[in-house]
Amino acid sequence: GPVATDLDRCGGDVLHAVTYRVADLEKVKMHLDVNRFSTTSESEDLVVVDPGAIGGGPFGFTTRSPWS
Numbered sequence: 001g002p003v004a005t006d007l008d009r010c011g012g013d014v015l016h017a018v019t020y021r022v023a024d025l026e027k028v029k030m031h032l033d034v035n036r037f038s039t040t041s042e043s044e045d046l047v048v049v050d051p052g053a054i055g056g057g058p059f060g061f062t063t064r065s066p067w068s
Contacts (some may be wrong), residue, residue: 002056019060028061 003016022028029047032039040058041048051058 017058017060019062021065022061022063025061025063 025045025047029039029042032047032049037053038050039047040050045064046060046062049059049061
């Protein structure tokens with residue numbers, strides 16, 4: 001799949017997932033919906049985009065601080 005292809009091309013470790021901290025998760029959800037990106041997980045403070053829809057790596061969006 002896409003991850004194996006990236007590893008072969010780069011010859012080592014590559015970034016496999018990213019989570020962005022956002023101020024307004026509802027706006028993110030609306031943007032994803034308008035642009036037809038499906039999600040694999042949703043909660044009060046987290047949305048994860050379906051990896052198949054964006055090339056194999058999950059993108060997450062959260063309102064929580066990673067340090068709290």
